[in-house]
Amino acid sequence: MSLLSAEGLVKDFGGLRAIDDLSVSIDEGELVGVMGPNGAGKSTFFNCVSGVIPPDDGTVTLDGTDVTGDPPESLAHRGLVRTFQNTRELETMTVRDNVRLAAPDQPGERTLPALVRSGSMREHEETVRERAEELIETFELDHLADEYSSNLSGGQRKLLELARTLMLDPEVLMLDEPFAGVNPTLTGEIADHIRDLNADGMTVVIIEHELETLTELVDRLIVLRQGRLLVEGEPEAVLEDERVIEAYLGGDAE
Amino acid sequence: MSALDRLPSGRGDRALIAGVACLFVGGLFALTPLQASLPSALYVFVEVGITFVIYGMLVLGLDLQYGHTGLVNFGHVVFFAVGAYATAMLAAQDSFSGIALGYPWPLALLVGVIAAALLGLVVSATSIRLRDDFLAIVTLATAEIFHSIFVNFEGVFGGNVGILGVPRPIAALVGDADTRLIATILVIGGITLITLAAVTRLTDAPYGRVLRAIRADELVTRSVGKSTIVYKTQAFVYGAALAGLAGGLFALYNGAVAPGFFTIQVTVTIWIGMLLGGAANHRAVLAGLAIIMGLRLVSRFGLSVTPVSGDVFAAFRLVVVGLILIAVIRFRPAGIWGDPQELGVDQ
Structure with a gap:
């Protein structure tokens, strides 16, 4: 059953449509990676789901309840907790x-x-x-x-942020670039922690640019591009998808 | 567990005990024929001391708002004034000007506290979501608006004359001037000490942890499930209510209120006291306030030995206060006893 889902999310910033009719569904116990080139709308998607900014259109459903536009504090009580791209200590x-x-x-x-x-x-x-x-x-x-x-150093901050969110014992953990600016050893450690948490039943959604770690870690990958869902599926399949390669390596936009 | 670790333990309880003891001894002086005598040279010290303990409640409330929660309130005097005026108007009998209703003073004091808290609630409801500097402007403007209301609505607030004929409960009980001063400083000082105990308990508890988290980063605090608006409003209202209490006590001690007692000078004094002592540390802000008010006392004596006129001297005093503020910001941005790391002002 889907634990967290977004239906038809739209968010505009002035004339720019950051996410455009985006629908994503995440099942209980899943470990999902969200990737996409810069400006694809990953962080905006996170912000809309976690109540940091209200979406202009669409609905967010958590465990069967409509939580669209609910503030972060009430989502935290419902079991959805997030971290931030630039660690906020x-x-x-x-x-x-x-x-x-x-x-x-x-x-x-x-x-x-x-x-x-x-x-x-x-x-x-x-x-x-x-x-x-x-x-x-x-x-x-x-x-x-x-x-x-x-x-604290950058890596230690990432660890601290993770420790802080776990204090809430969340059902859904949304991590915004947990490996950014972290050395390879620590990246491995953080990935192990995430794997353990998921093994214990926690649903985890990760935004990450560090593709190697991400593809090894997650069950499913969601690729965004220009605010839309480009491809989703098994990591290996997604990485070989023509559209993903094009999105990352360039090629003609539209 | 280290010294940095705040356990909800006995801190602040000494202040509570001392406060109750002060109230008790003050009560003895007020209610029994017990008398105290005071060398006349000390009068001025006790009088400044009474102002200090009243302002102490203001600075403790401001420290809750700014020191712990990070709310920049540049209009703290307005809550002091509203508490004082509400108490005065309700309790005064036969005032020369303005409204005097003649109700019992305990009721008037209670209404004074509630009025200040309500104003705090109104300001919070409209403005607490604003970022630091904007909240500062709103509070400053609120204070100025109320100041001119007090001056201009003569029929209600007595204009520049203010409200006279406010009952003085301690003066009514004690005829002798020395005993009266001692009893007043003990009673009001006792209330300030109890306030210190209360805010210490509040900020040592997990409650204070949430306040300091809001000061550090409001979004993070929200994302770990705390309703920051509720906490910010509470901190603001509690500070306002404390200022209202201080105002009410001031009216009942002074026997009159007038706009001249509630100028921006009050806000400036408590802000400098707080910054000088070290925000987010209750005892430090009281000590800072004591330093700045002590300076005023010293300069009062200074006037009689310097060959300049009163005006020049007053201007010079302001220059000194300004220099102190500059020196604090330059050399000890966290205040004398403040923790630079906790306040995020690493040198």
Whole structure:
């Protein structure tokens, strides 16, 4: 059954149609890659689905519910979490606080429990801390836990962002270029993490330019071009498709 | 766990205990025949001290808004003024000008806090989505609009004269001037300390983590499931309500309110105090405010020993304040006790 689907999405920026009648469907437990040349509308597609910008037309459905235009915070509660192309860390917070922040349903995030230091807040915070430590350890950031995240390298930021999103235990994880600017060793590690998460049942959608890693990783590839769906299917088949080669290597546009 | 790690623990509880103790001792002076005597040389210190503890509530609210949440509020004085005027108009009896309704003062104080909070809510509802500098302009404009309303609607707000005849609960209980001053500073200072305890608890809890995350990057905070608009509105309204409380207490201490007490000078003083001490650190902003107000006190003595006229001296004082601000921004952009990494102002 389709867990996340977009039907007829349209988004214009002034005179430019960034995505044009795009329909994509992603099944539960799938690991899907989204690729396409620069300007193909990959990030706009992500932004429209994740509520960062509202689409001009079309619908987004998550687990059977229409979530078109819902803000990111309510999508996060429904189990859809994303990362950003240029890693966005909370630079003025420590690695620990970055990860802990994402914990859902913390009663201490409301005024009254915070003021009276309620028991439920403290108990919850204990579990939040344990879970955050686990994630920080999993992503090998433990030696940096007390560093402000502004001091992290590009690759470490990618790891931190992943750890932070996992704090929410999402059903659908949307990763916008998780390997960009990351060295090959770390790329391999991040890919392993993603594979593990998917093996545990998480649905993952990845935008990536690093084709080699992506094709090895995903079950299915979706290729966008000029805001439209160009080709989709098994990675090997897609990469050999004439239209994809043309889109990437040039040739006559239209 | 390191020092950077904020546990929701006992921090701020000393302030709570001290605040309750101050209120208790202040209450003793006010309600029992117990008397205090104060050398007359210290009068001026206690008077500035009372202003300090009132402004302390303002700076704590502003720190919640700007220091923690990153909301730039350049019109904080308006909430102070609205709290003061609402309290004064409801509680005053036989004011020379403006409206005086003569209700009991506790009710008036409560209405003062609510009025300021409501204004905060209105400003939030219209403007909280604006980016930093635009919110700054809106709040600055709000303050100026209200200032001229207070001056020009003479029938309601008493014009430049303001509202007189506001009851002074502590003065009504204590006849003796020395005891009255001591009781006032203890009671209002106690309330400021309790405010400090409350905001410390709030910002040490996961609640504060969300506020600081909004300051760092609002979109990320939203994408991990926090309704940032709700938090920004709450922080703004809480700051406004605290300013309203400070205003109400000021009216009940001063016995009168007038536009001259609520000029942009108040906003400037608390902003400089906050930046000087170090935003996002409650005790630091209070210390910063103490420094800037202490400077004013010192310069008051300075006037009597310098051979220049009052006008020249006042201008000179502003120059000094400006120089201090420049020095802070140049050499310690995070303030004296502020954390440059936490505020994102690496030197």
